Amino acid sequence: MSSKQKKYKGFSSLAIHAGQHPDPMYAHLTPIYASSTYVYDNAEQGMKRFSGDEPGYIYSRWGNPTMNEAEEKIAAMECFEIEVNGKPLEAKAILHASGMGAISSLFLAALKKGDKILTHYSLYSGTQDLIKTLLEPLEVEAIIVDLRNLSIAEKFLKEDAAIKMIYLETPANPTLQCVDLAALSALATQYGKLTACDNTFSTPYFQQPFKFGIDFIVHSTTKFLNGHGTAIGGVLLGTDIEFMKTRATKTHRLLGGNSNAFDAFLLINGMKTLEVRMQRHGDNAMKVAEFLTDHPGIATVNYNGLSTHPDFAVSSKQMRHPGAMMSFELKGGYESGVQFMNKLQLCTRTVSLGTCDTLLSHPASMSHSSVPRENRLEYGITDGLIRLSVGIENIEDILDDFTQALNA
Numbered sequence: 001m002s003s004k005q006k007k008y009k010g011f012s013s014l015a016i017h018a019g020q021h022p023d024p025m026y027a028h029l030t031p032i033y034a035s036s037t038y039v040y041d042n043a044e045q046g047m048k049r050f051s052g053d054e055p056g057y058i059y060s061r062w063g064n065p066t067m068n069e070a071e072e073k074i075a076a077m078e079c080f081e082i083e084v085n086g087k088p089l090e091a092k093a094i095l096h097a098s099g100m101g102a103i104s105s106l107f108l109a110a111l112k113k114g115d116k117i118l119t120h121y122s123l124y125s126g127t128q129d130l131i132k133t134l135l136e137p138l139e140v141e142a143i144i145v146d147l148r149n150l151s152i153a154e155k156f157l158k159e160d161a162a163i164k165m166i167y168l169e170t171p172a173n174p175t176l177q178c179v180d181l182a183a184l185s186a187l188a189t190q191y192g193k194l195t196a197c198d199n200t201f202s203t204p205y206f207q208q209p210f211k212f213g214i215d216f217i218v219h220s221t222t223k224f225l226n227g228h229g230t231a232i233g234g235v236l237l238g239t240d241i242e243f244m245k246t247r248a249t250k251t252h253r254l255l256g257g258n259s260n261a262f263d264a265f266l267l268i269n270g271m272k273t274l275e276v277r278m279q280r281h282g283d284n285a286m287k288v289a290e291f292l293t294d295h296p297g298i299a300t301v302n303y304n305g306l307s308t309h310p311d312f313a314v315s316s317k318q319m320r321h322p323g324a325m326m327s328f329e330l331k332g333g334y335e336s337g338v339q340f341m342n343k344l345q346l347c348t349r350t351v352s353l354g355t356c357d358t359l360l361s362h363p364a365s366m367s368h369s370s371v372p373r374e375n376r377l378e379y380g381i382t383d384g385l386i387r388l389s390v391g392i393e394n395i396e397d398i399l400d401d402f403t404q405a406l407n408a
C-alpha cells in the first residue's frame, strides 16, 4: 500500500513502526494472517469491497494484512526524507513471491510489443535470462550497452524512439559495476523515458533511487531486506501511484506471483533491524576489503569502497556506504580458489547474499561451472574469483577465518 506516513526522525524508528496497524486482537506484532479469503457481513458489503467503495481485503492473492505491513514498510524506507515540491514523496509497493516475480510484473505492466529496454550489460543473471527468454519472443527487445558511458546512453535515447524504459541495477550482481542514477534519470526525463532500478545490493538504507528521480524500484527481499536467509521474496515499488494501483496491481494479480503471510512476517521482522545490520555489514566489509588488499595471496580486490575502484566516484556520490558485497581474485587461480573455499571454517560456502553470516562462493567451480571457460572469462568471472557477502559476525573472527584459509 502507499507510504503516506507520519514523520520519523530516524530510519530505524520508521523501519520498526511504519506499516504496522493496531491489531483487532491487540497482538503486539502483526500476526501471520494465514487466510486465503475474507468474509463479508452481508452481500452489500461484498459488493462494496469489490467495487472499491469500501476498503478491505478480498482474497490473499490480491492483498493480505501481513503482506501489507511489509509493503508499507518498504515504501516508507524507500521514500524516507525525500520531498518533491515541498511534500513528502509517496510510493506504492507490491510484495511478490520473489525478486524475479517483481521484475516480471514490472516488465509486463510497463512494456508492450514493439517497446525496447535500454540496459547495462552487467545485470543479475536471472534478469538477463528473463529479457532473452521471455521478453524477446514477445517482441520487447533489449539494447544492452555500457551505461557508465553517458554519451552512448544519450545516443541510443536520441536515435531510438522505441525505447520505453531504462533498466538499471547498481551496484550490479556480480560485477559490482555502478551506473549514475542522477545522470541517467535526467537523460530519461529529457527524452521522455521511464526508469527502473534494482536496489537489492544497497537496500534503501544505503541508496534511495527515488531521490534521483527513478520511477520504479525492484528488490529481491530474499537478500539484505530479509537479512536472515529465511524466505524468498521480492517487491515492486513505484511513485506513479495511479499506475501502481491500476496497471501494476492488475498485472501482479493476473500473473499470480503473490507473496504469502508467513514469508511477509519473516521479512517484516528482518527489516526492523535493517539500519543496524547494514551499518555492521558495511563496517565489516570495509575492514575485509582492506585486509584482502594487503594480503600477499590476493591478486585483486573488487570493492566500490576502495578509491582504486573504477566506480568509486559514482558509488560515493549516490550511496551512503559502498555496501557489503565484493569479489576478489586469488593469485593461484582455480586450484587456489577451490582450496581456499574448502579451508573456510566459520564463513559459509554458498551462493546468495545478504544474510547475517558471511557467505562466499567460487563461481568458476559453482554457479558458472557449466559456462564454457572463454565465455566465463568474458563476463569477468576468472578462475580464482571469489564472491563475498560480508556478514555481521565480529570482524576478528571473519579475518581469522580468512587468514587461516589463505595461509594454511
Ligand SMILES: *Cc1c(COP(=O)(O)O)cnc(C)c1O
Pocket (backbone or CB within 6 Å): 098, 099, 100, 101, 124, 126, 127, 169, 173, 198, 200, 201, 219, 220, 221, 222, 223, 232, 233, 234
Ligand atoms: C537475487 C537477485 C534477484 C532475484 O531475486 P529472487 O528473490 O531470487 O527471485 C534479482 N536481482 C538481484 C540483484 C539479485 O541479487
